[in-house]
Amino acid sequence: MDQHKDNIFKELMKAYLAGKLSTTDAEKLKDLLESDNAFQEMYSSLVKFHASSSIPKFESVKQTNFKALANKIGLSKKKSIFLKFRQKWWRIAAAIFIGVSIATTFLYLKRAPPYNQANTFSKVSVPAGGKKKLVLPDQTVVWLNATSTLKYRSDFNEDVREVYLDGEGFFDVERDESRPFVVHTKQLTINVLGTEFNVNAYAGDHEVAVNLLSGSVDIAIPDKESVSLLPNQQLVYQKADRQWIKEEVEASRSVWWTTGKLYFNKASLREIMKTLERRFAVEIIIQSNRMDDEHFSGSIDQDLTIQEVLHYLDVDRKYQWQLNGDIVTIADRSKK
8 A cells, every 4th residue: 555645644534534535525525445354344444433432422312212101201300400411421421431432543554554455245135117125234224226245244244333335225224232333325424323214325316314213313414514314304415515404394295205105396397307217117208398496295106107207297288208219208398
């Protein structure tokens, strides 16, 4: 490994773990990771420290939920005082734990030993028009949507459980507080212990969406503080301006695709066409000037044909389409 590149990598990782990595430096880090397997090994090991430091955050979420429950059922004042003491203790413990973790990580960067570059990945890909259910070595259940890929390391069952997602996946994570579960997408990193959530992170889409059904998740966003989600909350990250929004939703709808339905919430017709391309294994050519201004909310049965879906979406009969093999051309209907 080149010593100069090694030093640069360590400095970039310090910034990354401290949440101060700029967009430019993020690209540099990405290039280094792609250039050498040894950097990938170092990154993976450091993520174990980072993921472990998130554990106190999950405990604080549990304390918040417990306090809300206590107010509902009327715990005694004495017990309320005890709860405040526990919360104060956990804040102190969390600060100490994270501080030690970061310091240990920096020490690790200075003393990092040579890495085994022979580590391999298992890779699962789903073609257009399909979906797949798989069980990971820790018994976590994953559903992968069409044109999605999931990768995980051969040492998946060790200190941290890491997967890499390109596309859409629904995760039912087997709880294990000693080994955090981490989902990497190109833009976001999702840290969990045991929970159910859906991640939509297709490379060609304009946004990444994370929907939480149960448990809690902690989402690391580039150049920003991490964001925690509770059940029936959604985070949507816009790739273009790198902004995000968190809102209340009916999260179960985000996984309807696993049961044979497509669900859209205020989605533009152009965005919907991308989903239909993946679902029906077709190429859709759009020759319309109106489609970006049209939006649709609702569900569609996946058992319908592509022609039936297009007819269903075009309620005002504004468009005309032509199917030629696996190519669909959509244009504005001529006004009479």
